[in-house]
Amino acid sequence: MRLLDELKRMTFAPSPITLFCLVLSFLCAVAGATPSESDNNTTVVATGDDGFVVTQQDIERLRSFFTKYTPFETNPDDFQRYAVRTFLFAKEAHRHRIHLPDSFQPLDPAHTHVALAEAYLDRVLRDYALDPVVIESYYKAHFEEFLSEGDALKRHDVIPEAALLPLESAKEKIERTLRGFVRQRVASQVFQDLVKRYHVSGDFSHVD
Structure with a gap:
């Protein structure tokens, strides 16, 4: 037993x-x-040369900023691409020594990245060459925007040529308007160029 x-x-x-x-x-x-939330937050979404890294935490912080301070809405895939683009443009702003004005007061740490990215894109657009023919075509098609004698003339069917600003005087405004039209297209092209330059890869779409 x-x-x-x-x-x-x-x-x-x-x-x-x-x-x-x-x-x-x-x-x-x-x-x-x-996996813990901490593991998810440190997941690398994009990486490239010269120490370029974007984590899921970076994207969530950027998303939190837009949710809190702007009406910006998009689908997750588009936002992921936009976020990588934002951090890549901000990196280029630092490389080109682009500084934000002293008056800039960030609403959130992510706000600084957004502002630097926009400042970099502004610099690119400033140097973006516009075809003189396109500028003149816009001037002729929107002549009512370039009156030199006030809005009263808009009530007339025929506006005398003498009432119009000369093309050279209107050129700066036209260029600013046209650059606004091509802003998104230029941003998309510059992003693709930078992705190639820095060999950026990861979980995001490279094209709009």
Whole structure:
């Protein structure tokens, strides 16, 4: 009888080493099945040359800024691409020594990245060459915008040429307007160029 009890004890009572292995296996399984929020936040979304890295946490902070301070809305894939573009443009702003004005007061840490990205795009657009033919065509098609004698003339069917600002005087306003029209297209092209230059890869779409 005592021998039978001993056999049962040996058969069913796990040793300390066996218990340790079982607990360790269980903890590893739980850790693998349910990654922590911290792990998700540090997930790398994009990486490139010269130390360029964008994590999920960076994107969530940017998303939080837009949710809180702007009416900006888009789908997750588009926002992911926009976020990578924002951080890449901000990086270029630093490289070109573009500084924000002293009057700039960031509403949020992410706001600084957004402002630097916009400042970099403004610099690119400032140097963007506009075809003189396009400028003149806009002037002729929207002549009512370039009156030199006030809005009263707009009531007339025929506006005398003498009432119009000369093309050279209107050129700066026209260029500003046209650059606003091409802003998104230029941003998309510059983003693709920078992705190639820095060999950026990751979980985002490279094109609009």
